[in-house]
Amino acid sequence: xxxxxxxxxxxxxxxxxxxxxxxQILDATLRCVRRSGFHGASMADxxxxxxxxVGVIYRYFANKExxxxxxxxxxxxxxxxxxxxxxxxPDDQLLDTLLNTIDFAxxxxxxxxxxxxxxxxxxxxxxxxxxxxxVQAADVQERELGRSLCDRLNPGCDRRRxxxxxxxxxxxxxxxxxxxxxxxxxxxxxxxxxxxxxxQVLFIIK
Amino acid sequence: xxxxxxxxxxxxxxxxxxxxxxxQILDATLRCVRRSGFHGASMADxxxxxxxxVGVIYRYFANKExxxxxxxxxxxxxxxxxxxxxxxxPDDQLLDTLLNTIDFAxxxxxxxxxxxxxxxxxxxxxxxxxxxxxVQAADVQERELGRSLCDRLNPGCDRRRxxxxxxxxxxxxxxxxxxxxxxxxxxxxxxxxxxxxxxQVLFIIK
Amino acid sequence: xxxxxxxxxxxxxxxxxxxxxxxQILDATLRCVRRSGFHGASMADxxxxxxxxVGVIYRYFANKExxxxxxxxxxxxxxxxxxxxxxxxPDDQLLDTLLNTIDFAxxxxxxxxxxxxxxxxxxxxxxxxxxxxxVQAADVQERELGRSLCDRLNPGCDRRRxxxxxxxxxxxxxxxxxxxxxxxxxxxxxxxxxxxxxxQVLFIIK
Amino acid sequence: xxxxxxxxxxxxxxxxxxxxxxxQILDATLRCVRRSGFHGASMADxxxxxxxxVGVIYRYFANKExxxxxxxxxxxxxxxxxxxxxxxxPDDQLLDTLLNTIDFAxxxxxxxxxxxxxxxxxxxxxxxxxxxxxVQAADVQERELGRSLCDRLNPGCDRRRxxxxxxxxxxxxxxxxxxxxxxxxxxxxxxxxxxxxxxQVLFIIK
DNA sequence: AATGAATGAGGTTTCATTCAT
DNA sequence: CATGAATGAAACCTCATTCAT
Numbered sequence: 028x029x030x031x032x033x034x035x036x037x038x039x040x041x042x043x044x045x046x047x048x049x050x051q052i053l054d055a056t057l058r059c060v061r062r063s064g065f066h067g068a069s070m071a072d073x074x075x076x077x078x079x080x081v082g083v084i085y086r087y088f089a090n091k092e093x094x095x096x097x098x099x100x101x102x103x104x105x106x107x108x109x110x111x112x113x114x115x116x117p118d119d120q121l122l123d124t125l126l127n128t129i130d131f132a133x134x135x136x137x138x139x140x141x142x143x144x145x146x147x148x149x150x151x152x153x154x155x156x157x158x159x160x161x162v163q164a165a166d167v168q169e170r171e172l173g174r175s176l177c178d179r180l181n182p183g184c185d186r187r188r189x190x191x192x193x194x195x196x197x198x199x200x201x202x203x204x205x206x207x208x209x210x211x212x213x214x215x216x217x218x219x220x221x222x223x224x225x226x227q228v229l230f231i232i233k
Numbered sequence: 234x235x236x237x238x239x240x241x242x243x244x245x246x247x248x249x250x251x252x253x254x255x256x257q258i259l260d261a262t263l264r265c266v267r268r269s270g271f272h273g274a275s276m277a278d279x280x281x282x283x284x285x286x287v288g289v290i291y292r293y294f295a296n297k298e299x300x301x302x303x304x305x306x307x308x309x310x311x312x313x314x315x316x317x318x319x320x321x322x323p324d325d326q327l328l329d330t331l332l333n334t335i336d337f338a339x340x341x342x343x344x345x346x347x348x349x350x351x352x353x354x355x356x357x358x359x360x361x362x363x364x365x366x367x368v369q370a371a372d373v374q375e376r377e378l379g380r381s382l383c384d385r386l387n388p389g390c391d392r393r394r395x396x397x398x399x400x401x402x403x404x405x406x407x408x409x410x411x412x413x414x415x416x417x418x419x420x421x422x423x424x425x426x427x428x429x430x431x432x433q434v435l436f437i438i439k
Numbered sequence: 440x441x442x443x444x445x446x447x448x449x450x451x452x453x454x455x456x457x458x459x460x461x462x463q464i465l466d467a468t469l470r471c472v473r474r475s476g477f478h479g480a481s482m483a484d485x486x487x488x489x490x491x492x493v494g495v496i497y498r499y500f501a502n503k504e505x506x507x508x509x510x511x512x513x514x515x516x517x518x519x520x521x522x523x524x525x526x527x528x529p530d531d532q533l534l535d536t537l538l539n540t541i542d543f544a545x546x547x548x549x550x551x552x553x554x555x556x557x558x559x560x561x562x563x564x565x566x567x568x569x570x571x572x573x574v575q576a577a578d579v580q581e582r583e584l585g586r587s588l589c590d591r592l593n594p595g596c597d598r599r600r601x602x603x604x605x606x607x608x609x610x611x612x613x614x615x616x617x618x619x620x621x622x623x624x625x626x627x628x629x630x631x632x633x634x635x636x637x638x639q640v641l642f643i644i645k
Numbered sequence: 646x647x648x649x650x651x652x653x654x655x656x657x658x659x660x661x662x663x664x665x666x667x668x669q670i671l672d673a674t675l676r677c678v679r680r681s682g683f684h685g686a687s688m689a690d691x692x693x694x695x696x697x698x699v700g701v702i703y704r705y706f707a708n709k710e711x712x713x714x715x716x717x718x719x720x721x722x723x724x725x726x727x728x729x730x731x732x733x734x735p736d737d738q739l740l741d742t743l744l745n746t747i748d749f750a751x752x753x754x755x756x757x758x759x760x761x762x763x764x765x766x767x768x769x770x771x772x773x774x775x776x777x778x779x780v781q782a783a784d785v786q787e788r789e790l791g792r793s794l795c796d797r798l799n800p801g802c803d804r805r806r807x808x809x810x811x812x813x814x815x816x817x818x819x820x821x822x823x824x825x826x827x828x829x830x831x832x833x834x835x836x837x838x839x840x841x842x843x844x845q846v847l848f849i850i851k
Numbered sequence: 852a853a854t855g856a857a858t859g860a861g862g863t864t865t866c867a868t869t870c871a872t
Numbered sequence: 873c874a875t876g877a878a879t880g881a882a883a884c885c886t887c888a889t890t891c892a893t
Contacts, residue, residue, distance in 0.1 A: 070862075070864080081880070143356070163417075222401060288891085617820070632809070634809075855891100859889105862887100870875100
């Protein structure tokens with residue numbers, strides 16, 4: 028012990044922890060990316076937004092791509108959290124819980140920022156294999172979780188049909204993000220009503 | 234004044250019309266954008282791909298943004314052509330025709346390039362108001378066409394419900410483009426079967 | 440024919456040929472490198488020295504390394520030219536010609552710039568495998584030429600000894616470049632006299 | 646005197662003396678410079694190699710240049726030690742001792758790292774007057790020592806000739822460092838044999 | 852009209868140096 | 873004294889756009 032008198036942590040620890048600093052950079056990047064896209068957001072922009080110097084960012088991320096990957100990963104983690112929540116719902120409340128998610132999903136996906144980021148990520152994934160790998164790995168997990176939900180709603184159902192139905196449900200939710208761009212001012216109430224009806228049909232196979 | 238007085242054409246007249254030239258540039262850009270995205274495609278790339286000099290491109294488009302806008306517009310025009318086709322289908326064949334579109338749609342949307350471009354466009358639209366305007370204007374038209382189709386399948390149905398249902402159908406087709414990225418290797422046959430069932434339900438309200 | 444009246448070459452050809460432009464860049468780089476070394480010479484410095492913009496340099500060289508390699512290559516080409524000259528000297532004048540080279544070599548190697556560049560190249564070669572390859576490939580040729588000269592002076596001599604002697608002679612001439620740095624103000628006259636004596640011994644084996 | 650009043654040593658006293666610390670830094674720098682050259686070795690690299698923080702290095706050296714200068718000086722000191730050794734050799738063993746040095750010199754100069762560093766230093770000296778001054782001051786001393794050796798081998802010889810011969814011998818040894826780069830895979834045995842013969846001639850004037 | 856060489860601002864990244872802790 | 877996070881200038885390189893030919 029260099030100084031046993033010192034009660035504060037031996038390593039003087041920065042004002043902010045390494046993790047906080049990383050998050051600060053990710054938050055700033057998020058704002059920039061929403062404003063200008065991955066390629067439009069320059070490191071200088073990000074640094075300014077995070078109120079840091081350009082150089083310091085490189086102490087926390089190897090390069091710009093690493094920041095992007097971190098954003099993608101954290102964006103996907105959010106969705107996984109949602110699934111975890113459903114996983115703990117009792118069987119008899121599951122269908123209702125899922126149907127009630129519709130309103131939440133609509134608000135979420137039609138939020139202007141949320142979908143913009145997701146589309147940015149997807150466009151990037153369409154070309155950047157590393158991003159594609161992250162996105163697809165996350166989807167594998169989501170499908171697994173989704174399948175177990177579907178299984179509980181349709182006990183004994185053929186797995187092939189289960190998967191196909193899961194895929195269709197995913198299309199619907201993913202499609203919302205595109206509709207949020209192409210038709211931002213829908214009649215959300217009418218849509219919610221109809222969606223609930225349709226979803227009920229989709230969740231119960233046959 | 235180009236020189237309307239000049240009756241004899243001393244200049245051997247452009248081998249290609251202005252419109253052909255524009256299209257040639259757009260085609261080249263499309264190939265570049267699919268390969269590297271809007272920002273990854275440089276004017277030099279485009280010029281090389283179009284077998285022109287960079288300078289000449291600026292005689293046909295004010296700047297790179299203008300080319301992008303033109304591409305977006307032409308991409309959307311393609312979809313309008315599809316609707317026009319359906320518009321001419323007799324009532325008694327309409328549902329079948331639409332259901333048969335599913336296979337075509339799957340092949341189309343799950344094609345690697347197609348969705349990449351669309352997502353590129355949508356991500357751009359999420360930020361660039363001019364692109365957003367183009368995309369949304371196209372969607373207004375598509376919805377109009379879609380509504381008339383839906384109306385023929387569900388005579389006398391409330392317009393609000395019609396629109397909501399149209400929205401949901403759009404979500405499904407749009408969602409395919411995202412699924413093409415996140416889950417490119419689906420069991421397309423099982424999916425097509427299930428989709429046909431689901432679509433039948435979606436097309437017929439109530 | 441775009442303009443049959445135009446007697447000048449059909450391609451309007453830049454004011455300077457591509458080759459001239461390349462040389463202009465190499466010359467500017469040479470001045471910068473002598474002043475500040477390979478790493479000290481920035482692309483901006485080179486551009487300023489060549490009275491060009493930074494960007495144009497990249498139309499002629501892929502990157503800074505390529506410029507360096509070109510400099511290295513041209514530096515080595517110079518030496519090869521010297522050998523070619525000796526190759527055409529008749530047998531009975533060869534020894535005298537070589538001995539007379541000593542004065543030229545001293546002036547050349549002790550010139551302030553010449554050795555600086557060579558050492559820069561060698562230091563780079565000591566670490567950069569691509570540069571090392573260029574330098575060593577050139578040396579293979581030089582040795583071949585040197586061996587044929589040595590062979591003419593020592594007919595029937597064992598090749599192994601021939602090569603060793605050639606190596607020693609190379610050491611002497613290469614060593615001059617280092618001496619030019621560590622002891623720039625030698626008594627060049629006394630040195631030339633002694634060198635002539637020594638060389639005579641070196642050229643004639645045994 | 647850090648604190649002569651303080652009889653009890655509350656601060657555990659630096660484990661290493663200031664000089665040891667300096668040497669530690671120089672050693673680390675040496676390893677880094679051999680690996681990547683003066684410009685390639687970053688302060689962070691050096692700190693990591695020396696297992697210190699960057700900050701502490703600045704307590705021992707004003708800046709990076711000062712470290713380099715210290716390295717250059719220490720590199721030259723090594724050679725001086727060699728001369729001192731010879732200085733103590735009795736006259737009747739001197740020539741043999743010197744000739745036996747050849748094998749050592751070959752191993753030393755053809756070592757990959759050694760010459761790389763020396764060339765790095767020389768290239769730097771060719772541009773940086775401060776480094777040039779250090780290198781040249783060291784050479785003055787080496788020449789003095791060399792002259793006294795030559796004098797013992799050639800008693801009563803004219804100083805001008807002595808110096809010239811010394812210069813030529815220096816060229817040979819310095820040249821080895823360049824040959825080590827341009828022709829690293831020589832037939833070292835044949836070379837050693839021939840060198841011994843040649844050296845014998847060089848050491849004895851006339 | 853067409854060319855493609857030239858421009859130079861702006862992109863990402865590195866690194867010597869400082870200084871609060 | 874030691875630390876290592878922070879700074880920000882400067883490095884290399886790219887590219888949309890212009891313009892002399």
